[in-house]
Amino acid sequence: MTGEDSLVSVPAHRFQSSPLSRRQFVRLSAATAGAVAVPGAVSAETTSETFTSLYEFVLNHTDADFAVASLILLEDAAGFGDLEELGLHPETTTEPRPAAWARLTEDEAAAVADVESVTELQYSPGSNPFWRLGQYERGVFPDVYESVDFVDYEQLIDGMRRLESAHSDRLRFRAVGESPGYDNLFLDERDPKEVYVAEVTNDVTDEDSFREKEKVLFVQSIHGDERSGVEAGSRLVERLLAGEEPELEALLDDVVLLFLYANPDGWVARRPEYGDEPSFTRTTGAGNDPNRQYPTVGWIDSGRYPAEPDGANLRDDDPGVDDDVPEEYVTNVPDSLAIAEHMRSYENLEYGTDLHGMYWSEELIFGLIVNDQYDHGEYHDLYHLNRTTKTRLESALGPLLEEPKRQAFFEDLNERIGDEGGFDGSVLPTPEEAFDYGTILDTIGYTTSGTLISWMSQPPEKGGLGITMMAHEIGWDNAILDRIPYMPELVELHVVGYQEIIRATAAHTARDVEATIETDGASTAYVETDALTRTSADLEPVDADRVVDSASVTLGARPRDVHVDVSSHAVELSVSVDPDHGEFVRARLVDPTGRTVHQYNPLAGSGPQPRPGVEWTIEDPEPGEWTVELKTLRSDRDASVTVRSAVLLTERGDAVETVDPLEAIGYQQRAYEVTPLEYYDAYAEYTTGPGRSNGRTRGRHGGPQSIDGLSVEEIRDGGLFRGRSRRLAVDNVVVNHDDGIDDDAYVAELDRFVDAGGTLVATDRGVHLLGVMETAAAGDLEPDDVAEFEAFSSFLGEKNADHPLLAGTRPIQRELWKPAPLGYPIDVPGYAPTTGIDPDAFEDAGGSIAGIAYDDPFGADPVLWVAAGTLPTDDGAIHVIGGLLPPGRQRNLHPFGLLEHTPTFLGHTMLTNALGYRQRRYVDGELIDTFGD
Incomplete structure (x- = not known):
């Protein structure tokens, strides 16, 4: 053959x-x-x-x-x-x-x-060659090495129905909605596919029992060209029902395992009756990325279709998907609407993971912490889950990765990838480690909005589900080749790895993870201000409309251009470039004056992963004809690329504060009032004072371990001291803003506090205060030594791992806070603010540098800034964290509101270290770890 x-x-x-x-x-x-x-x-x-x-x-x-x-x-x-x-x-x-x-x-x-x-x-496509005959001698979903191909969509339905019939007390397999579908050329009609979920538990049809049980969700292959989720999950369901998974089986009296098959269109795309796709696709039949279409809190890309089944008024008025959902959403994202509606029907949906595939990496699997707002206890619950997952994956995958034949396999596969991609494949890594984890940016080098996992994790009062949610990415499971082949040596790793993650996530439901912040009696004040508060009542939205367009082009030996017309009434331009089937394409966005605004090279990014495409957002774009210049990395073969654009238009041409989301994308604005200073109230709930026998009793406000807010006026009037003495009223002061920077008396009190031995922690725009303070620790810094810059996220490009601010952190951690949920668009260079200090000036002032950030990480000559460091004093210190708790941004579309704050665990740990506090983690009542000196 x-x-x-x-x-x-x-x-x-x-x-x-x-x-x-x-x-x-x-x-x-x-x-x-x-x-x-x-x-x-x-x-x-x-x-x-x-x-x-x-x-x-x-x-x-x-x-x-x-x-x-x-x-x-x-x-x-x-x-x-x-x-x-x-x-x-x-x-x-x-x-x-x-x-x-x-x-x-x-x-x-x-x-x-x-x-x-x-x-x-x-x-007869599928993993089981004889499934159409009902012959299952090898099993419903055969072992990897007994399979002839990937599991097929029709095969899945037949196999799950067979398992359901044999195990009706433990498996319920049901359709929850439909995909947009492709045109079926054989039937000559549109052919939407049903979206299925498999529910596994004991007494699955006992509705009362089912409702009360804790539920764990596994999203499988939401990107159709990432097959690992379906391959692992489907086989695990069969193993569990066959009695081959005792650890999981022991949980089924109390837990429901949910397996969501989220993208049937991308799954069936390679079948010839649906067109000329050579392989599985990332997108649905409507051409949309299904993992960008959910109603996440914060910035929404105007080119997407956020699927809110409660409709335009954001209220659940009707059974099922509401009648006031805009028609364009019903057409473009019926699958996402159905999934969101169905997931809201579950009670006690507590944990989950979205099983993805990525390109290549030295770590075979990454765990991605999603874009959400966490308190101290939630950080530790989530990070303990990842720690136990790492231990299990090292045991399950380590021996397989060490096999010489496996490394030889990856070397050959990389050569082939390079041959198809037009580069030297020998430079690609082979997997050396089983697992690492961090934020989305920490792990795969970019971040975004509209993802299923971020929506699910966000608070129910803001439209989310409040789940403790992860995403996982596994290597060499993407459109790495034009036609994705079935390679048992690779699929075996995918199945072993993701089945272990399913086990680890389910087992975590039986653990009780608690965490505290031990203060040793030290107290902290933060500087209050209304200047950081953002409320929907302050918005003055103007009527707007959006013009959405797409163009598919084929690149050959010569570059191609795609043009986008932008009128003088445009306030925002969104452009995405999506190459098909793992093609590597360079792109450049040029404005009507001929100026290059953005460039994209898939193999040159901030992280280890090439980006499958790129998304750009331009505020107040220059009117006229914009050009997207495209060039494939290979000139000896064609490459297909889809360019999508969305232009937000208003009735007036000048810049506006915000557009009306109801007019622009069909949803009214959710009411909100947020301030990042809410972080401190949540933080204080986990502090403990001195003399606690078990270290787990939470502190109260006003006690020796308190965290309280003081206004600029209160500090100016001596609030940092006891009466008129030089005795400190608090041990630490955190200032996140520059409100009051022109008030000499306020600044003088901060100087007096530092000189008296207090510890000052300056974050975000509060760092500007160091340029005007006269205390000896900061006196050599000038206002011009401090600057705020914007990038696609706030992160440390370089770290001094031995610095005390970074105690208890890991090498992979670098992002300080997550921008999209606070309303900041994801773009390059970007809009996420960080405040930094000139490195030479900082060191000349006696500072020790913990981390450096870049004003333009992708620029040819980025400017370096100190984004984390310490200026020592005799009895205290001034600590700098340049990005941690910025205010929300209201300029762009954010119909579903804003979160209050989004520090990462890295940022949270750095602040805790700066305060001189320690984090303690307990599992089932036992102290297992301490973070901080």
Whole structure:
């Protein structure tokens, strides 16, 4: 047989007696890849009475050398020898009738059809070659090395129904909505697919019991070209029902495991009846990324369709998806609407993870902490989950990754990726470690809004579900090749890794994780101000409209341009560039004056992962014709790219504070009043005073371990001291803003506080105070030494791991706070503020640097700023954290409100270290870790 899939789907054991190694096989398969013909075009006229109509359609709408997954029905088993005589080596069975399975090219199919004992040929993709016959000798979802391909969508439905029938007391498999669907060229009609969820628990049909149980969610393959979730989850459901998962089985009296199959369109896309896609796709049949379409709090990209099933008024008025959901959403994102509505129907949905795939990485799996607002206890619960997950993955995957043949496999695979991508694949990493974890930016180098996991994790009063949610990314599970092949050596790692994560997440529900902040009696004041408060009542939205457009282009040897017309009434331009099937494409955005506004190179980013595409947001764009210049990294093959644009228009041409979201995208503004200073109230709930026997009793406001707010006026009037003495009333002062910087008496009191041995922590715009203070610790700094700059996120590009501010942190942690939930657009260079100090001036003042940030991480010559560090004093210190608690941004679309604060665990730990406090973590009552000196 020929054809890429026929080569790489052969189980490893079949090479034991072959002179051709699997390593050679993988390399050779690159030269024999099949391709699907242009939609509707007939590439051949092969026909036979033994072909089903669908089989004939598939055979005649693919290239002649494309190998079609073929189920061959025979009159008797003697026909197996006839197939062998044709040079085929098919899978065979005699139960429930004689049949064979093989991948056949056009000529091979014609030859098979002429075999006397062959009665029918059917198109039969899937991991189990004989699932269409109801033959499950290998299992419903066979072992990785017994499978011939990835699990197929239709196969999943048939297999789950069979498992449900056999285990009706523990499995319920049901459709919860429909996808947009592709045009089915065989049926000549639109063909939406049902979105399914598998529910696994004891007594699954006992509604009262089901309602009360704690629930754990596993989202599988929301990006259709990331197959690992479906491959791992489906097999695990079968193992669990077969009694092969005792750890999980022991939880089923108290826990429901939910497996969501979120993107059927991307799953079926490679089937020839749906067009010319050579493989699975990231997107749905409507062309939308399903993991960018959820109603997350904070900034919303105007080019997306945030799926809020409560409709325009954000109120649940009707059963199911409300009638006031805009029609364009029902058309574009019916799947996301249905998923959001269904997930809200569950009570006690507590934990979950979204199982994704990424390109390549030295760590096979990353755990992604989502864009949400956490308190101290939630940080420690989530990070303990990740710590136990890491231990389990090192045990399960470590020995497999150390196998010499596995490393050789990845080296060959990387070479092939480089050959297809137009670069030297030998520079790509092979997996050395099983797992690491951090924020989205920490791990994969970018961040975004509209994701399913961020929406699920956000507070119910702001439209979310309040789940403790993770995302996971596993390497070499993306559109790494034009046609994603089934490689058992790789899929085995995906299945082992993600099944262990499912076990770890479910097991975590039985743990009781508590955390405290030990102050040793030290007290802290933060400087209050109304200047940081943001409220929807202050908005003055103007009527607006949006113009959404898309263009698909094919790049060859020459670059191509896509043009976007922007009127003088535009207040925002959103542009996204999405290459198909893992193609690597450079892009440049040029304004009407010819100035390059943005550039994108997929292999040059802030993290270890290439970005699959790029999104740009431009405020108050120059009117005229904008140009997106596109160029593939390879000139010897075509690359398909989709460019989407959205222009927000108002009735007046001048810049506005905000646009009316109801007019612009169909949802009214959710009311809110937020301040980042709320963080301190949540922080204080976890502080403990001296002399606590167990270290876990929470402190109260006003006690020796209190955290209280003081206004600028109160500090100016001596509030940091006891009466008229020099005795400190508090040990620490945190200032997050520069309100009062022109008040000499206020600044003088801060100087007096530091000189008296107090510890001052300056974050965000509060760092500007150091440029005007006269205390010896900061007296050498001038106002011009301090500056605020904006980037796509606030993060440390360089760290001094030995600095006391970074005690208890890990190398991967670098993001300080998360911008999108506070209303800041994700863009490059960006809008997220950080305040920094000139490094030379800081060191000349006697400062020790903990971290450096860049004003433009992607620029050719970025300016470096001290974003974390310490200026010592005789008895205290001035600590700098340049980004931690900024105010919300109201300029851009944020129809679902804003969060109060979004410090990362890194930022939270740095502040705690600056205050001289210690974090303690307890699991089931036992102290297991302490962070801080």
